Amino acid sequence: MKSTMMSLYSFKRLRYLSSFVMLMLLALNARSQTDFTLQGKVTSDNGEPVTGATVQIKNTTLGTITDISGDYTFQVSIEPGSYVLIIRSVGLLTKEIPLSLGTQTVVENDITMEMDILGLDAVVITGTGGLTEKKQLGNTISTISGMDIRESGALDITGSLSGKLAGIQVTQNSGDPAGGISVRLRSASTVNGSSDPLYIIDGVIVNNNSTNVLNVTSVVQNRLSDINPQDIERVEVIKGAAAAAIYGSRASNGVVQIFTKKGKAGKPVITLSTSVNFNSLRKKRDFNEEPFNWTSSDITVLDREPVTRYDYQDMVFENSTGTDNYISISGGKDNTNYFSSFSYLKNEGILKGTDYERVGGRIRINQIINDWASVSLGSYIARSHSNDMPNGGYGFGVLQTILFTNNRIDPAPxxxxxxxxxxxxPNILEYIETFDFQQKNNRSISDLQFNLSPFEGLNVNYVLGYDHSKSTGTRYVPIGTTTVNLGTARTSTIGTTQLNSDLNVTYEKELSTKLKSTTAGGFTWQFDESELSTISASGLALGVRTTDGAATIVTDELRSKRSIWGGYLQQTFGLKDKLFVTGAIRLDGASVFGEDERNQFYPKVSMSYLISQEDFWQNLLGSTFDSFKFRAAWGQAGNLTAIGPFDRLSNYTAISIDGSSGLLAPSQLGNPDLKPERQTEVEIGVDVALLNNRLGLELTYYTQDIEDLLLERTLSPSTGASSRIENIGTMTNKGFEALITATPIQTNDLTWSVTGTFSTNENEVNGVEGEQISIGNFGFSVAKNGQPLGVFYQGYYARNPDGSLLLTPQGLPQREKGSFDENGNPVPERDAQGQPSGSNLSKVIGDPNPDFIASLINEVDYKNFSFRVQFDAVQGFDVLSWDTRMFYRFGGGPQEGSELRGDEVRGTGRAKFGIAESYIEDGSFVKLREISASYQWRNPIRGIKNLRFTLSGRNLFSIDDFSSYDPEVNMDAQSNGSRGGIMGLVPIPRVVRLGLTATF
Structure with a gap:
């Protein structure tokens, strides 16, 4: 109660402070000023208009954004004098134009910008609240434009990131209409926590939790599915602990910063877009089509009888459609601009009875108070609803029924x-026609921001962010099904509220003509709370679909709160605008740890050297290299995801003893000395531009050492408990990343650009007590010393010395047996007949971590036509296919058909069912992730500035050897360590989309 009152008190203080500052700023405007109008057109060096470029008077808050034709116009009230007009756009070199404001009140400048293939002049936001040129950074940062996000065809922002930059693995874990997506920047950094990056939208730290409100592991949504990708202006992705030293421990897995669209002064601009998409099953899997069945369950009896076989896939999958509609209006006058949008999306799933619907609205208002102060206010509200079906993994589901059924049964009632x-x-049609599983989500995200530049060089930025989400899942199973004869109903609600208050101050000072200093400091306070309530009922009354009136009702409730705080100080020195050295320190604290370990210190050091600007380089290699940047970074960060708010405590369970309240001692003792997992990373790399800025290379090598992993340790029975969480484990990551960009052709009419990415990572876990712990996939996925996280550890084939299978006398494969040596290594043993003897043996039989990830993107623009194609490749990873295993045993798969035809010995499938190695498959794939063609018609009729017609496709085909639908999905959904398990999952659909966008 005390912490709640303190949180409310802190929030009220922030609100009053914000109101006071705003009123004071509105009163400040005492200097003599003149009204000027600045206007012109911004084009690239091939004559194309540059849309969305920022045009601003340097060292002020005064500026605007170019429209779709590259035109800009804005009015300023400012003292006459000499200024600099600075123009920035992603992929183009920053331009600075001297500006003289005197007696002429209308000043026009047409500007041509040159290509910046490495984006070194791009201005990014690195957590300090100030703008930083990419060339100053010692760690990698990538920018993805809003156009690339929208044209990807993904319904979720995270899905659109796939293949756009090196060192990122994006996995859609289910093909449901709003199926959850996992994002890893570089690799896993913890065992029991999350390796997802920190997501920030317009300065608001947002919740991207995976809400399992249906208690079906594989039917899980990310909360970023609430956000409309069409509202996005750009996305900045930062990797590495050096960056996290600025953002704090929540960013130890990297940062994804999302910036939404803003308005600009001028006449209202209306954008209207609509699209329709067609979804279909990309691939059917093989099944038993043999028109016979065994007359006996005895595998020695080979008599057959004729039967009819059914293709259950045609009964549960269907072609479906969806629509996405969006309208925005933006504009402004004088020093006020606004942006607002409204969207409606409805998408049907390829599994019958599933769909997803989302309605959202956004508004942002920016107010320039004077030439050194501005304020911004934004808000987003969304509501979504989905109809779902139980599927995948550890419970019943439509596709599980298919796996466990001999397909000679007609499912029709x-x-x-x-x-x-x-x-x-239950029967597959019974699911679709009688079960009712639904999710409803409400989301609101708001922010209030102040930006002050009271004198040259000083920038003060304050952000107050608020994010609230509420997800409710309802499920109904009717009376009389095979699984639950009496019927069940369940309602579960998860509510999460987050607040962040961030103050950042940056001061730039030219110490001499050659040396520039940038000092930054700041403080953050964050608070989040979650509430979970569940009511489950069984034994439903006839006709009742809710928990009310059921024979048995069980309730559950959980509440948690957490506070996070931190401060930092960073100093950067820039020598001759080519050598930049940065050092930073950060102090982070979190309430989830013990009082003596809550506050942790994290340092950072980085450097960036544009060696190509040196005279000796220009003389020797200037004709070959347009730009050559060397960078290096070292930093530390913590991890807050591996422990919950109460995990450091001994949590007793309430029981009733003779009608009185009592407590039951926990099996896991608390540990007040727990501290955050600590990650230390070293990163080195080079950025190179060649061939007159036609070819760019970004090469990076990194090492990560993670220590103090939070893992369970077994305790002596004399303690009265079985285990305790301690800081005992370690993990390492070593990787290489390459990004290649090229523009082979660039003329006034034709531009061809190519982008390729390649990344590798080697992961290893150590310090696990007892050699290994199970982390998922029915215990088959483990964290094992000396192995990558999540390897598959289970039984394997018995083999002859030449590597061939050692068969039973009946000609069937069998599991290896024997004993384990003193180091835990399996040692096969044989009896007098040469057959396996001893205990069942296990070993590492597969690894779900890929050898490498790559992508290739080609873009061609010819006059008003555009074409884009993207291939994604994930190679060298294994899949634990429970689909294959069940098809071995239950008669509906091709294995049974092979035995019925006599191609294999009857009983082979049943034998393989008990040997995990038999259902390990290569999951490597190359996918046509995105393809699109568009035509842009400028000024088609009066009143319409632009029409854009688009035909696009997503996941159209995959090159792989996987026997089931899709090797990309994952049974344990967004699990950090348990990857590569597949059982009864809805495959990712093939999507074809037709779209139209009009700008008025």
Whole structure:
């Protein structure tokens, strides 16, 4: 209660302070000023208009953004004198134009910008609240334009990041209409926590939790699915602990900064877009089509009888459609501009009975108070609803029923409406026609920001962010199904509220003509709370679909709160605008740890050297290299995700003893000395531009050492408990990243650009007590000393010395047996007949971590036509296919058909069912992730500035050897360590989309 009151008190203080500052700023405007109008057109060096370029008077808050034709115009009230007009745009070199404001009140400048293939002049926001040129940074940072986000065709922002930069792995874990997506920047950095990056939208730290409100592991949504990708202006992705030293421990896995669109002064601009998409099953898997069945369950009996076989896939999958509609209006006058949008999306799933619907609205108002102060206010509200089906993994589901059924059974109900029993799970049509699983989500994100530049060189930025999400899942299973004869109902609600208050101050000073100093400091306070409530009921009354009136009702509730705080100081020196050295220190604290370990110190050092600007380089290599930058960074960061708010405590369970309240001692003792996991990273790299800025290379090598992993340790029985969480484990990552960009052709009419990425990572876990711990996939995925996180550890084939399978006398494969030596290594043993003897043996049989990830993007623009194609490749990873295993055993798969035809010995499938190595498959794939063609018609009729027609496709085909639908999905959803397990999951659909965008 005390912490709640303190939080409310802190929030009220912030609100009053914000109001006071705003009123004071509105009163400050005492200097004599003149009104000027600045206007012109910005084009690239091939004559194309530059849309969305920032045009600003340097060292002030005064500026605007170019429109779709590259035109800009804005009015300023400012003292006459000499100024600099600075123009910035992603992919183009920053331009500075001297500006003289005197008696002429209308000043026009047409500007031509040159290509910046490495983006070194790009201005990014690195957590300090100030603008930093990319060339100053010692760590990697990548920018993805809003156009690339929108044209990707992904419904989720995170899905659109796939293949756009090196060192990122994006996995859509389910093909449901709003299926959850996992994002890893570089690799896993913890065992029990999350390796997802920190997401920030317009300065608001937002919740991207995976809400399992249906209690179905694989039917999970990310909360970033609430955000409309069409509102995005750009995305900045920062990797590395050096960056996290500025953002704090929540950013130890990297940062994804999302910036939404803003308005500009001028006449209102209306953008209207609509699209329709067509979804379909990309690939059907093989099944048993043999028109016979065994007459006996005895595998020695080979008599057959004719039967009818059914293709259940055609009964549960369907072609479906979706629509996405969006309208925005932006504009402004004088020193006020605004942007607002409204969107509606409806997308049907390829699994019958599933769909996703989202409605959202956004508004942002920017107010320039004077030439040194501005304020911005933004808000976003969304509501979504989905109809879902149970599927995947550890419970019943439509696709699990198919896996566990011999497909000789017709699932259609009889004349009385009774569905035939297919297996120990419900009938597939019974699911679709009678089950009711739904999710509803409400989301609101708001921010208030102040930006002050009271004198030259000083910038003060303050952000107050608020994010609230509420997800409710309802499920109903009717009376009389195979799984639950009496019927069940369940309602679960998860509510999460987050606040962040960030103050950042930056001061730039030219110490001499050659030396520039940038000093930054800041403080952050963050608070979040979550509430979970669940009510489950069984034994429903006839006709009742809710928990009310059920025979048995069980309730559950959980509440948690957490505070995070931190401050930093950073100093950068720039010598001759080519050598930049940065040092920073950060102090972070979090309430989830013990009082003596809450506050941790994290340092950072980085450097960036534009060696190509040296005279000796220009003389020797200037004709070859347009730009050559060497960079290096070292930094430390913590991790807050591996421990919950109460995990440091001994959590007793309440029980009733003879009608009185009592406590039951926990099996896991608390540990008040827990501290954050600590990550130390070293990163070195080069950025190179060649061939007159036609070819760019970004090469990076990094090493990460993570220590103090939070893992369970077994305790002596004399303690009265079985385990305790301690800082005992370690993990290492070593990787290489390459980004190649090229523009082979660039003329006034034709531009061809190519982007390729390649990244590798080697992961290793150590310090696990007892050699290994199970982390998912029915215990088959483990964290094992000396191995990558999540390797598959289970049984394997018995083999002859030449590597061939050692078969039973009946000609069947079998599992290896023997004993383990003193180091835990399996040692096969044989009996007198040469057959395996001893205990069942296990070893590492597969690794879900890829050898490398790559992508290739080609873009061609010819006059008003554009074409884009993107291939993504994930190579060298294994899949634990439970789909294959179940098809071995239950008769519906091709294995049974092979045995019925006599191609294999009857019983081979049942034998393989018990040997995990038999259902390890190569998951390597190359996917046509995105393809699009568009035509842009400028000024088609009066009143319409632009029409854009688009035809695009997503996941159109995949080159792989996987036997089931899709090797990309994951049974344990967004799990950090348990990857590569597939069982009864909806595959990622093939999507074809037609779109139209009009600008008025």
């Amino acid at each position: 009889n004349a009385d409406g009774v569905y035939p029993v297919m297996t120990f799970y």
